[in-house]
Amino acid sequence: MKIDAIVKITFAVVSYTLIGLIVALIGFLIVNGLDNIDLEFLTAFPRNSMTGGGIWPALVGTVYFVAVALLFSIPVGILAAVYLSEYSKDTAFKRLILTANNILAGIPSVVFGLFGLSLFSITFGFGTSVLAGGLTLGIMSLPYIISNTHESLTAVPYSYREASLALGANRAETSFRIVLPASFSRILTGVIIAIGRIIGETAPVLFTGAAFYITRNPTGPFEPAMALPTHIFVLSAVYPDNVTPKLEGSISLLLIIVVVLFLLVAIRRRKETKKLEV
């Protein structure tokens, strides 16, 4: 019996130490940069080779990239998930789609970057732009949206579909008017997770859409934009140490955004499980 106690305590100590280190790391990086975040930092363009001003264009650019990505991946992902959960039977075609989705989820982010460069930037002629970078991120987020939506749709009780079909609704009406609205909240949680995943992605936009430095915000989808993660990369790896305050501020801000998104997901999940238990 004694060995059980020893193992339990050892495992607990290791786990809590690790958790403590991670919380300390995230906390340190957030607090460390907090002093450098003020109104000017959030609303001004960088000045004096990045040592002055703020990160306004990087924030705007990140919003643009994520928006384009979601405009692509939400409709396509939800429709594909509706097919998987409401229309498909266990056929070779369904297995092909599921396999493709798994392969897509495992592809390294830098490979998406190469694909985006070759297809969007060069073949389609979008160049280095918000559109090319956003679509690359959109393709990357597609498997997250599909898997999450698929799971949400399958969680809707089968009786909903039977009731709808029994009342004379056809499959399309059942899928889009009954099943999809019933799982709306869970699908939204999945979208937030996808945002959390792509908002910090650097490699896919590095050579498809990101500019290191611009003096005015993009006015259309065919212009490049700055992005918060690429800005962090550039400040860390390219510029000398005198940009450190701006770097620390940018890291702090990105981490705050990510922590808030994940907190939101945790809260929403909690509500959903509570609803199920009632």
Place this chain on the structure above:
Amino acid sequence: MRRKRVELSAKVLVTFAALLTSIIVFGIFYFLISDGVRVFGRVSPKDFLFSARWYPTYEDAEFGILALLAGTLSVTGLTLVIAIPLGFVCAIFLAEFSGRKSHDAIKYIFELMAGIPSVVLGSFGLKYVSRWLMEHFPLHVWTGLNVMNASLMLSILAMPYFVTLVEDALRAVPRDQKEASLALGANMTGTIFRILLPQARSGILNAIILGTNRVIGETMVVLMVAGGATMVPSTIFDPVRPLTSAIAGEMGEVELGSTHYFALFMIGVVLLAISTVFTLIAMKLKRSKGK
């Protein structure tokens, strides 16, 4: 009539959306391979794979990826050595020893851990860990940017995958197996190591494969902290240049349509092949477990 038309077009629409996923995967293969193979107009496949001389910008440019491959393998190997044991301990603690409240809190932290943007970890490794390594291992370390630094940062990204997937695998073992073992007088420790872990082995293997795939494909961390030297490392404190970092680091400066450009795409093909094989093995494992 109108209802029928809507019904039909809905069916066409969702089928097409689903098909689009496969089209994208084929598209990725097509675009990478069609650009990548053109490197073999100048470099033989044998030299590309088995030469350790990667000098793409020299006048007499050479494109052998062996040293880059060694970089990827060394960083991935050391990451697994760090992250797998720690991940197992946390997963076993979560599955068997933790109460519900602490379980949920720990789980949230691990999810957050997986969500830390890799560029942030890269920056942390670059600014802090490299200095720490230089100060604490001055006899071994001649640069703070090396295999060790990259592996430490990658462990932070990889561990949550191991923890989540191994915990799921442990929980999937039927309850009565555990209860039977305990009822026969075995202690909890023996039950975990002799009954639960062996029973969960296909799920655990699955976790290791998916986690490894994630580590191999990680880009920003290795670009920023692995050191960038094209050499086959002899110690864990040597700088290396993994495959992903070569693409991300060099793509920005390369001339479109040059041999160097095609060589980087061919490296992309190698990474794509690795991740596809890993994914297919993981799917196969999962399916055979389901039977």
